[in-house]
Amino acid sequence: MDETDLAGARDGFRAGAAGAAIGAGIALAAWALSALIGDGTFPAYLLGPLLCPAMSFVAPLWRERRGHRRPATLVALAACLPVMVLATGTEDLLREDPDDGPSAWTAPFYLVMLLVWSTLYGALAGPPGAEPGRSWLRFTGRGRRYHLAVYGGPALGLVLAVWFATAAG
Template sequence: MNETDLAGARDGFRAGAAGAAIGTGIALAAWALSALIGDGAFPAYLLGPLLMPASSFVAPLWRERRGHRRPATLVALAACLPVMTAAFAVGDLLGESLDREPTDWTGVLYLVMLLVSSTVFGALAGPLGAEPGRSWLRFTGRSRRYHLTVYGSLAAAFVLAAGLAAAAG
């Protein structure tokens, strides 16, 4: 990883962390309101809106880092799948309810997924002001070793998540 990739990863992590912080604040406020008014259970309907604030922080990265944003988006979204598979496996291990309702651990794992995907996007999207990439799968101007590392890491994450799911199930 060169310096621009590390700077992009830091920018992506910061954007994801800011969105996760706001999402966590919203979730905690709703959970406190549920504790005051209702039964005190985590409101499962908040899991979707918990991730929405992140889009406002990741959107500037999308506009500024034009170089490889299409393959970076593809890889970042694909990185969400092994994280979600691991989240469901960990949810089973952490004692998810028998009727398969989401628990409060699911929200934490969604926030981890958000941080992973925004960091991956920031690292792979290329430097500021770069020319747009011309392919959905290829990071133009990058070596073959870079492609093998990126897609090999993604494949390894899929294998590890499948192994975790098999061990938990």
């Protein structure tokens, strides 16, 4: 990784961490309110809405890093698949909710997924203000090894996550 990629990864991680902190704060506040007013279970309806304020920190990163936006988004979403497989595969092990709804353990998986996505997007997208890339799959100006590592990493992560989820389940 050259310096631009590391700076992009730092920017992406900062944006994702700020968003994840806001999302976690909202989730914990709602959970505390549920403990004070309701039955104390995690409000499962918050799983989607807690990502909305979290994504507001990632939106400027999306706007300013246009160089390889399409392949970077594709790779970042592919890297989130192993996290989703782990969340689904280990759900029975972590389940505390008796009515088979999403448990409190599902929210951290979503926030980790946001961190993975924003960090990878920041590292793989071009520098701020770069010209948009012209290809869905190719990072222009990068070699064959780079593409193998970028696309092979999420594929290997998905294989390992499926193996772990089937071994745990």
